[in-house]
Structure formats: C-alpha cells, structure tokens
Amino acid sequence: MNNFKSNIEKRKRIESIFRTICKALTWTSLVILVVLLYHVAEQGFHRLSPDFLSNFPSRFPDKAGIKSALWGSIWLISLVFLISVPIGISSAIYLEEYENKGKLARFIEVNISNLAGVPSIVYGILGLAIFVRFFGLDRSLIAGAFTMSLLILPVIIIASREALRAVPQSIRHGAYALGATQWQTIYHHVLPAALPGILTGVILAMSRAIGETAPLIMIGALTYVAFVPESIMDPFATLPIQIFNWASRPQAAFEEVAAAGIIVLLVVLLTMNLAAVIIRNYAQRKYRW
Amino acid sequence: MVINDPILSIWNLNIRYGQTLAVKNNSFEIEKNKVTAIIGPSGCGKSTLLRTLNRMNDFIDSFNTDGTINFDGNDIYAADADPVEIRRRIGMVFQKPNPFPKSIYKNITWGPQINGYQGDMDTLVEESLKGAALWDEVKDRLNESALSLSGGQQQRLCIARCIAMRPEVILMDEPASALDPKSTARVEELIAKLRQDYTIVIVTHNMQQAARVSDNTLFLYEGELIEYGPTKALFTKPEKQQTEDYITGRFG
Ligand SMILES: Nc1ncnc2c1ncn2[C@@H]1O[C@H](COP(=O)(O)OP(=O)(O)OP(=O)(O)O)[C@@H](O)[C@H]1O
Ligand SMILES: [Mg+2]
Numbered sequence: 001m002n003n004f005k006s007n008i009e010k011r012k013r014i015e016s017i018f019r020t021i022c023k024a025l026t027w028t029s030l031v032i033l034v035v036l037l038y039h040v041a042e043q044g045f046h047r048l049s050p051d052f053l054s055n056f057p058s059r060f061p062d063k064a065g066i067k068s069a070l071w072g073s074i075w076l077i078s079l080v081f082l083i084s085v086p087i088g089i090s091s092a093i094y095l096e097e098y099e100n101k102g103k104l105a106r107f108i109e110v111n112i113s114n115l116a117g118v119p120s121i122v123y124g125i126l127g128l129a130i131f132v133r134f135f136g137l138d139r140s141l142i143a144g145a146f147t148m149s150l151l152i153l154p155v156i157i158i159a160s161r162e163a164l165r166a167v168p169q170s171i172r173h174g175a176y177a178l179g180a181t182q183w184q185t186i187y188h189h190v191l192p193a194a195l196p197g198i199l200t201g202v203i204l205a206m207s208r209a210i211g212e213t214a215p216l217i218m219i220g221a222l223t224y225v226a227f228v229p230e231s232i233m234d235p236f237a238t239l240p241i242q243i244f245n246w247a248s249r250p251q252a253a254f255e256e257v258a259a260a261g262i263i264v265l266l267v268v269l270l271t272m273n274l275a276a277v278i279i280r281n282y283a284q285r286k287y288r289w
Numbered sequence: 290m291v292i293n294d295p296i297l298s299i300w301n302l303n304i305r306y307g308q309t310l311a312v313k314n315n316s317f318e319i320e321k322n323k324v325t326a327i328i329g330p331s332g333c334g335k336s337t338l339l340r341t342l343n344r345m346n347d348f349i350d351s352f353n354t355d356g357t358i359n360f361d362g363n364d365i366y367a368a369d370a371d372p373v374e375i376r377r378r379i380g381m382v383f384q385k386p387n388p389f390p391k392s393i394y395k396n397i398t399w400g401p402q403i404n405g406y407q408g409d410m411d412t413l414v415e416e417s418l419k420g421a422a423l424w425d426e427v428k429d430r431l432n433e434s435a436l437s438l439s440g441g442q443q444q445r446l447c448i449a450r451c452i453a454m455r456p457e458v459i460l461m462d463e464p465a466s467a468l469d470p471k472s473t474a475r476v477e478e479l480i481a482k483l484r485q486d487y488t489i490v491i492v493t494h495n496m497q498q499a500a501r502v503s504d505n506t507l508f509l510y511e512g513e514l515i516e517y518g519p520t521k522a523l524f525t526k527p528e529k530q531q532t533e534d535y536i537t538g539r540f541g
Contacts, residue, residue: 179404
C-alpha cells in the first residue's frame with residue numbers, strides 16, 4: 001500500500017510562486033538603482049570636464065572642482081590599504097591557523113564580530129581621541145587612514161578567516177605529511193587557495209572605506225582644501241565629504257556640482273572593484289578543486 | 290611476535306581522544322623493508338594508530354598519548370623530537386587522494402624543494418613517477434593540473450609525491466578504498482614493487498588485499514591488539530577465535 005501523498009501539483013505551484021517573488025524583488029532593486037544613477041547622471045554629466053578634475057573647490061559653482069578631494073581620497077585609500085590589509089590578513093592567519101583553539105581565540109572572535117557592527121561615528125570618536133589628540137597626528141591624512149583602518153579591519157579579518165576555513169583540511173595534511181612546517185603549508189597552499197575569498201573581503205572593505213564620511217568629519221577632515229596633499233601629515237578632504245558639502249549648499253547650481261562629484265566617486269569605486277575582481281578571477285582559475 | 294630487524298618499536302601505547310581510549314596498551318614492532326597490514330572492524334582504531342606513527346595526530350586537539358614509539362632508536366614523542374623531521378622520514382598516503390591543486394610536476398617537487406633537495410628535479414620527478422607506475426600516463430602532461438587526473442591516477446601521484454621524499458617508512462590509510470577494481474589492482478602491484486625499497490604500513494578493510502600485499506598482519510579489535518604475526522600464518526591458522534571470526538567474515 002502506497003503511503004506517499006506526493007502533492008506534485010501543489011509543490012510545483014509553491015515553487016513557481018516563490019520564484020516569481022524572488023525575481024520581482026531582484027528587479028525592483030535593480031530598477032531603483034538604475035533610476036538613481038540616471039538621476040545623478042542627468043544632473044551631473046554636463047558638469048564633468050577636465051577642468052572639474054583639475055580645479056580646486058570654489059565659492060562659485062561653475063569654477064568649483066574636485067581635484068583636492070579626488071587626490072585626498074586616493075591618498076587615503078592607498079594608506080588604508082597599506083595599513084589594514086597586512087594587519088587584517090596576518091590577524092586572520094594567526095587566529096585561524098595558529099591560535100584556533102581555546103577560550104582566548106573564541107573571546108577574540110566574538111569581539112571582532114561585535115566590532116564589525118559598531119557604528120562608524122564611534123570609530124571617529126576613537127580616532128579623534130587616540131590618533132589626533134594622543135599621538136598628536138592632528139587632522140592629517142595618516143590620522144584619517146588609521147581611523148578608517150580600524151573601521152574596516154574587522155571586515156577584512158572576518159572575511160579572511162572564512163576563506164581560510166574553507167580550504168580543505170586534506171590539503172594541509174598532504175603538506176604536513178611531506179615534512180612541511182606550518183608556515184610553509186600556509187604560504188604555499190592555504191593562502192593561495194584562500195586568496196579569492198580574502199580578496200572579496202578586501203574589495204568590500206575598501207569600498208566601505210572610500211565611501212565612509214562620518215568618522216572623517218569627526219576627526220576633522222576639511223571640506224575646503226585648496227591644495228593636493230603632499231605628505232601623510234597634510235590635512236585633506238575626501239570625495240564623499242566634498243560631495244556632502246556641495247549638496248548642503250543653498251544654491252541650486254551646487255547640486256549639479258555634487259552630482260558630478262558622485263559620478264567621479266562611482267568611477268573611482270568601480271575601477272577599484274574591477275581591478276580586484278580581475279585579480280580574484282585570475283586566482284580562482286588557478287586554484288580549483 | 291619476535292622481529293629481527295625492527296624499524297619502529299611500539300611499547301605500551303595508549304591513544305586517547307579526550308577521555309575515550311581509542312587504542313589500548315599496544316606493543317608491537319614493525320619489520321624493516323616489509324609490508325605490514327593493519328586490519329580490524331570499522332572504528333577499532335586503525336587510522337588512529339597509523340596517524341600516531343608519524344605524529345599526524347598532533348593536529349587533533351583532544352588527542353593525547355602515552356607509551357613509547359621508537360623510530361631509529363629515538364622516541365618520536367620525546368619532548369625534543371621534531372614532528373616536521375619525523376614526517377619527512379615517515380611519509381603518508383591518505384584514504385582520499387589529496388593532490389595539491391598545482392601541476393603534476395609541482396606536486397612531486399614541492400616536498401623535496403621545501404626540504405632543501407639538492408639533486409636534479411627533472412630526474413627526481415621521472416624516477417618518482419616511474420616508481421609509482423604513473424610515468425607513462427603523464428609524461429607528456431607534467432605541467433597540467435594534478436586535478437585533471439582520474440582518481441586512481443591522483444592516488445598514484447600522491448604515492449609518487451610521497452616516495453620523492455625517499456621516506457624510510459610509508460604509512461597508507463586504505464589507499465585503494467576510493468578506487469575502482471582496476472586502479473586498486475594497480476596500487477596493489479605498486480605496493481608489491483615498493484616493498485623492496487621501503488617499509489610500508491597499510492591499513493585495509495579488504496581481507497584479500499591484506500593477504501595479497503602484506504608480509505605481516507596485525508589484527509586490532511576495539512583498540513586492542515588481538516593478534517600479530519606473519520600474514521600467511523594469521524590467515525590460515527589464526528591463534529585467536531576473534532581473529533578467525535573476523536577473517537572468515539563472521540563479524541565486523
Ligand atoms: N578526531 C577524533 N576525535 C575524537 N574521536 C575520534 C577521532 N577520530 C577517531 N575517533 C574515535 O576513535 C575511534 C577509532 O577511530 P579510527 O578512525 O581510528 O577507526 P578506524 O579503525 O580507522 O575505522 P575505519 O575503518 O572506519 O576507518 C573511534 O571510536 C572514533 O570515533
Ligand atoms: Mg580509518
């Protein structure tokens with residue numbers, strides 16, 4: 001006697017309803033994104049010109065340019081990269097490969113996850129107290145870079161740990177069984193295999209760093225900078241701060257300048273991500289099982 | 290069993306995972322340049338025992354052991370013993386083939402390279418692959434990914450990778466259990482060939498395989514060493530009732 005009631009019709013109906021919902025939601029968010037981008041492009045596109053990239057900010061909307069903010073952001077993101085990526089990956093390796101047992105590791109793990117959820121303004125206050133005041137770095141690029149690095153370190157560490165954890169244990173054992181030290185195993189096998197996942201985390205973190213504004217305002221990044229930073233001790237402006245400043249001015253013409261600034265920010269962001277994705281795909285092709 | 294020329298001597302070995310005793314008070318010796326098979330029902334501690342012989346159990350948190358394992362006159366669990374050095378001299382082939390996701394060539398050369406091998410790498414690759422009866426199949430594609438090989442070929446590559454280190458002992462944990470009958474036969478032929486130059490300890494579930502490839506056989510049951518002797522004697526005239534029951538398939 002057959003005890004199955006397979007209900008195939010009903011199950012198929014549920015399947016198709018669920019699929020339609022997912023599809024509709026995906027398209028909705030895409031459409032909203034396109035509308036937003038279109039709006040920005042419409043407003044700002046005609047303000048884009050070589051002059052816009054090579055002029056400093058100005059009181060006059062048609063003379064205002066983004067040079068100092070663009071260079072400020074490039075400086076900042078480069079410094080953040082140099083500070084946070086080595087520290088983040090090393091910490092992830094230490095926590096995942098060397099110190100992955102015991103209470104201490106679990107305590108640190110929980111805390112890092114919590115840190116990833118702390119509002120960015122809190123990092124700004126921390127940066128102000130530690131880097132600007134205590135270390136006397138003032139409102140410099142390096143103070144901003146350290147603050148921003150603090151903010152994104154948890155993201156890099158968590159993503160890197162996930163990536164390291166996903167590397168099959170059998171690869172490690174294969175290497176140990178040939179008389180490899182732990183570092184040789186990590187450097188030659190585990191890291192290359194985890195690289196695509198680590199890069200994904202780095203992309204996310206860098207995108208966040210380039211778009212964050214609050215902590216930089218907190219530590220006193222400027223909005224009117226009439227020079228390109230020349231050293232890590234110089235004051236600076238960044239793209240989002242500059243855009244925010246323009247957008248909050250009463251004159252309608254500055255709204256267009258802000259839109260043009262947003263386009264520049266998006267181009268920088270996309271270029272950065274594209275480069276990282278290309279590297280990641282290359283690494284992925286090399287290591288697959 | 291008295292062994293004339295032992296390479297590994299195990300005395301009063303207990304192995305625990307946390308509180309559970311997985312291997313109980315084993316004492317035996319492994320004969321040099323012979324094949325020793327470890328047989329026994331699933332979960333009796335064969336893999337545990339094998340992994341302890343080259344300190345591959347160090348990576349399991351709850352693992353701990355007492356007793357002595359003498360290799361070449363030194364206790365491998367002594368405080369000053371170096372596990373890296375021990376694993377270089379006692380190689381291991383795993384149940385599931387685990388080649389590195391790199392080229393066939395690199396799979397062979399990596400171990401020797403990190404251990405400072407001075408000789409000619411091309412020669413070493415050829416010798417090792419010939420030693421593992423894989424050379425003819427891969428000699429034209431050494432730079433292709435090892436993952437493009439079939440399961441059986443991958444396992445022979447892992448054996449080649451192991452013998453490239455010229456280990457004194459090769460530990461094999463069910464090296465043929467993931468392979469089809471034909472690949473299994475090739476791995477068995479390979480073991481028969483390797484016995485001339487190496488000491489091999491092999492864990493197997495397959496009675497016929499143990500009987501075919503080994504010189505000595507050790508029967509383990511619930512962590513206890515029940516019987517250990519020359520393979521022929523153990524399979525034809527087992528001394529213990531439990532051994533006879535197991536090899537005739539009455540349990541396990
Ligand atoms: N990493 C581990 N942590 C805790 N207990 C373990 C671990 N590995 C094995 N054990 C336990 O130790 C005992 C022996 O396991 P082992 O893997 O050595 O058996 P085996 O003889 O190799 O079995 P099989 O033939 O199925 O591979 C089992 O009871 C098992 O549950
Ligand atoms: Mg086993």
